[in-house]
Amino acid sequence: NAGVTQTPKFQVLKTGQSMTLQCAQDMNHNSMYWYRQDPGMGLRLIYYSASEGTTDKGEVPNGYNVSRLNKREFSLRLESAAPSQTSVYFCASSDQKNTEAFFGQGTRLTVV
Amino acid sequence: KNQVEQSPQSLIILEGKNCTLQCNYTVSPFSNLRWYKQDTGRGPVSLTIMTFSENTKSNGRYTATLDADTKQSSLHITASQLSDSASYICVFSTGGFKTIFGAGTRLFVKA
Helix, strand or coil, X not given: XXXXXXXXXXXXXXXXXXXXXXXXXXXXXXXXXEEEECCCCCCEEEEEEXXXXXXXXXXXXXXXXXXXXXXXXXXXXXXXXXXXXXXXXXXXXXXXXXCXXXXXXXXXXXXX | CCCEEEECCEEEEECCCCEEEEEEECCCCCXXXXXXXXXXXXXXXXXXXXXXXXXXXXXXXXXXXXXXXXXXXXXXXXXXXXXXXXEEEEEEEEECCEEEECCCEEEEEEC
16 A cells, blocks of 8 residues: 655745645545645644545645545645745645544655 | 644664653643654654553553643653654644644664
8 A cells, every 4th residue: 555645756846836736545534634844843734624525724724725636635736836835745644533644755845 | 822842852872772852732632642753755654642641652662651740741762773763743633633743853873
């Protein structure tokens, strides 16, 4: 089993460009999450999807949109990238709330 | 305000030695506390989980403790190995889908 797979692993964008980060899980989990990790800070929740068909804002949702395409896939879109969005992005999934979250390998995004 | 502070920020130890990482918190209430290990360039992986009513949980050479009176959690690593070099993160689940992550302690184990 692959677990949680994120693509791409690395990306460089120019300010104002858009892109979509892809995430897929093969564990039949109900819940999926997008986090960002910045130096010296803990992971912060951007958006989550409690179950297929639902999405909710997390702690730092501004500048991002998400789509829960189906039970397996949860994408994160940056419509107009800004240098402040330079970060490492992690997708995670869990069976339900408060259960163990399984993380992907991360996407290192640089906005110049 | 719910806060989590981990110390030290980084730590260097010799292979075979023990070490203890600290997590001080003001999070209240919380349903459970996890310690994660994050290897460089990888996502975090869960090591231990404790509910708010538990005070110790072990996973092999890793032992987590929780003291609700002092609002401290510790992760003790016994007989360290080179593969223990990683960041260790304490994480609180506050209910629903919200979690609060510490910034982590970066551990370097040297031969």
